[in-house]
Amino acid sequence: MPTSSDRPVPAGTPDAQAAGQPMVAAPPGAPAAGPPQRPPAVLRLDDVAAGYGAAPIVSGVSISVGSGEVVSVIGPNGAGKSTLLKTVTGRLPVMAGTITFGDRDVTNMRGNRLARMGLGFVPQTRDVFDTLTVAENLEMGGYLLSKSQIAARVDTVLSVFPALAGMQSRTASKLSGGERKMLAMARVLMLEPSVLVLDEPTSNLSPDLSRSVLRDQVRRLADAGTAVLLVEQKAFEALGVSDWAYILVAGRVEIAGPAEDILARPDIREVFLGRSSNADEAAGG
Amino acid sequence: MNTLLPAIGFGLVTASILAVAGVGFTLQFGVTNILNLAYGDIMTAAAFVAYLVTSAGVSVWLALVAGAAFGGVFSVVLNRALYTPFVRHGTRLFGMIIVTISVSLIVQNGLQAIFGASFFSLNMPRPAPIHVAGMVFTTVQFAIIGIAVAAMLLVHLLLRYTKLGKAMRATASDPELARNCGIATDRVIDLAWALSGTLCGLAGVILVMNVTAFTDTTGSQFLIPVVAVAVLGGIGQPYGAMLGALIIGIASEVAAAVISPDYKNVVAFVILVIVLLARPQGILSEIATRKEVAA
Secondary structure, eight states: OOOTTTSOOOOOOHHHHHTTOOOSOOOTTOOOOOOOOOOOEEEEEEEEEEEETTEEEEEEEEEEEETTOEEEEEOSTTSSHHHHHHHHTTSSOEEEEEEEETTEEOTTOOHHHHHHHTEEEEOSSSOSOTTSBHHHHHHHHTTTSOHHHHHHHHHHHHHHSGGGGGGTTSBGGGSOHHHHHHHHHHHHHTTOOSEEEEEOTTTTOOHHHHHIIIIIIIHHHHHTTOEEEEEOSOHHHHHHHOSEEEEEETTEEEEEEEHHHHHHOHHHHHHTSOOOHHHHHHTTO | OTTHHHHHHHHHHHHHHHHHHHHHHHHHHHHHOOOOTTHHHHHHHHHHHHHHHHHTTOOHHHHHHHHHHHHHHHHHHHIIIIIHHHHHTTOOHHHHHHHHHHHHHHHHHHHHHHHOSSOBOOOOOOOOEEEETTEEEEHHHHHHHHHHHHHHHHHHHHHHHSHHHHHHHHHHHOHHHHHHTTOOHHHHHHHHHHHHHHHHHHHHHHHHHSSSOBOTTHHHHHHHHHHHHHHHHOTTOHHHHHHHHHHHHHHHHHHHHHTOGGGHHHHHHHHHHHHHHHOTTOSSOOSOOOOOOOO
């Protein structure tokens, strides 16, 4: 168990992050890191509280995502990660605090209006329309587009996910886990979202497919300029493709900082990510 | 053989009415997850609208349009004014069933208060018989089959080939995901109530066109077979309801002719129970309904 002296520095405000202040304390003896450069926030949560019923599951949460960034929210089971994403995507009401998209306050805005503004969401489960075909799912993903725009976007999206091209008439409920996740990603890309929120995109996927989704799809999207907010149980894999990360514990952000710094911290690895450096060495990592 | 073919003919007429009513019922449930047990009474109310129109000397076909329009408007208003506020206050599936039963009793007793506990019939020309392949229909029954086929075809075209129809199916599949795609689910739900109500009104009028007399309980008595059709086909599945209507409609009329009219409903519901034992989710439903009431 960590003592109070070796407990990492609590996360600061998004203003502090935007100013480039390091949000995670350097381990004892480590060289001082320079301030990480983050792009201006596209999506920003300030002191947000949310939950089911009267009691908040998350509270005082301040996080931000900038264009071209992959930002991970990681933490143990029950930390409130999915609750946080449901709040961001208009599925759960905000009890306190504000959510800003660009320069617009979108607190408690419904999902369909957020989609119009450019926020795409892939839930952990129920991520496609089971009773619709693959082609119809893509069409619904591009619901806000005209018929000709939908056709053009379908071509573009299928070039990213060519495996879907041969199964357009198949009902989504008949897809395998990997195919389903591909469809969910393809569906959300139909509107070319400026912010993409992903809730455990690798759940139920094989390790190879998980790596492919995170390294090939998620990273590639961010490199193309999309702001990606990622919640993932596979914390190491998520941090491996992330620029910035927040560690959520019991509904609060305990640590925030550059993903590679968090990955390099043995204390954080042991306490929050459940893996020791010795284990990594034994595993050749 | 002498009785079988005419029985199949009767069955086709019953199936046609059941199909129109069943598709409307299941479509609305699929999109909103509200089991509207006032559906049968809205059918009756639409029949009374048609009764008033024909009593004024207007053609029964215009009365049919008036009844269908009444059903659509009444259903949208009912949802907006009553059901949606309950859903927004957190009333769940079972609570909503109680609310819809209350509406059913209000409509039924309201109709009885207005029109009295009596028998009514539409003022329409006496239909002529038509013989087709050993089956005997009246011109009105023939029209009912045609109306049902046309209605089912339109519903099919709407659901399969229009953006609105696909949005309805998407909302029925997962309303939250539909919203996250940018679909204005409130508007889609309004339109689903309008479509369902129109089919409900249409079914109410063709139901009373096919009988010599009706009362303030005619629609509510028809509700159980309508629910059975929806459950048999897979609740929320319009195509399942069409198939369910065909099975229950023909089976009940054939049972009435071959065994005894007393067994009409017995045979239909035995089929329902057997099918549900094998496929609890209904004939055409691939997935069980998991979602909450859509708001």
